[in-house]
Amino acid sequence: MAIPDTRHSLIRRLVDRADASAWSEFCTVYEPVIYRFAKRFNLQDADAREVSQEVLLTVSRKVESFDTLANGRFRGWLSKLARNAAVDLLRKRRERPTGGSDIFWLLSVVPAFDLEPSQAFLQEARHQQFHWAAEQIRQSSQPMTWQAFWLTAVENLPATDVAHKLGMNVGSVYVARCRTLARIKSLIEPFLEEDAS
Numbered sequence: 001m002a003i004p005d006t007r008h009s010l011i012r013r014l015v016d017r018a019d020a021s022a023w024s025e026f027c028t029v030y031e032p033v034i035y036r037f038a039k040r041f042n043l044q045d046a047d048a049r050e051v052s053q054e055v056l057l058t059v060s061r062k063v064e065s066f067d068t069l070a071n072g073r074f075r076g077w078l079s080k081l082a083r084n085a086a087v088d089l090l091r092k093r094r095e096r097p098t099g100g101s102d103i104f105w106l107l108s109v110v111p112a113f114d115l116e117p118s119q120a121f122l123q124e125a126r127h128q129q130f131h132w133a134a135e136q137i138r139q140s141s142q143p144m145t146w147q148a149f150w151l152t153a154v155e156n157l158p159a160t161d162v163a164h165k166l167g168m169n170v171g172s173v174y175v176a177r178c179r180t181l182a183r184i185k186s187l188i189e190p191f192l193e194e195d196a197s
Contacts (some may be wrong), residue, residue, distance in 0.1 A: 011074055014063045029057065029132050033124040034082045041086040054085045075125060125191070133187035137180060148173045149180035 013022035034055050038048035058081050064079065094120055136148050151162045152173060159173045166173070 008074075011063060011066060014059070019062060026059075030078065032127070032131075033128045034078070036124045036127075037079065037082045037175065038086045041090060047089055050081065050127065051085045051089055054089075055081045056121055058085070073098060129188050129191050130184070133184045135188055137161065137183045141180060143182060144168065145176040148176035152177045 010022055010026060013019050014026060016022070030032050034052045035048050038051035043051065055078070059078070066074070143151075147166055148162055148168060151157045151165070154161055158175075159170050162168075163170045163173045168176075
C-alpha cells in the first residue's frame with residue numbers, strides 16, 4: 001500500500017489534469033471536507049454538494065498558479081475557496097427582508113466559527129484523513145485485528161471486554177490496537193507534516 005502524497009507533491013501532480021490517480025486521491029480526501037465545511041453554513045445537501053463541485057472546479061483551474069509564498073498554505077487557500085463559494089451561493093439564493101444591508105444579512109447566516117475558517121477546515125480535514133487512512137488499513141487487516149482496534153480505540157471499550165467478546169487474550173487485543181494505530185498514523189503523517197510546515 002502506497003503512502004499518500006504530502007499536499008505539496010499532490011499539488012504538483014494536480015497540475016496535470018490527466019493524472020487520474022492524483023485527482024482521485026485529492027477528491028477522496030478533500031471533497032468530503034469541503035462538503036462538511038459548506039454544511040456549517042446551514043446549506044442543504046444539494047447546495048453543499050454544489051459548493052464542493054465549484055471548489056473542485058476552481059482548484060482544477062487555479063492549482064497551476066498556486067504559490068505557497070503568495071497564497072500561503074494549501075489548506076488555508078482551499079478553506080478560503082470553500083468559504084467564498086458558500087458565501088457566493090448564499091448571496092445568490094438569499095431570502096432576506098427588503099431594506100436590510102448585505103453585511104447584516106451575511107452576519108446572520110454565516111456561522112460564528114467562520115472567524116477562523118482555516119481552523120474549522122483543518123478540523124474537517126483531520127476527520128476525513130483519519131477515515132481515509134482507517135479504511136485503507138481496514139481493507140488490509142484481519143477482521144479480528146480490526147475489530148480489536150476499533151472496539152478499544154474508537155468505541156473506547158475496555159480491553160478485557162473486547163478480549164472476552166472476540167475470544168482473544170487481553171495482550172493480543174493491546175497488540176492489535178497498537179499495531180493498527182501505528183499503521184493509521186503512518187498514513188496520516190505526511191498530512192500532519194504539511195500542516196506543520
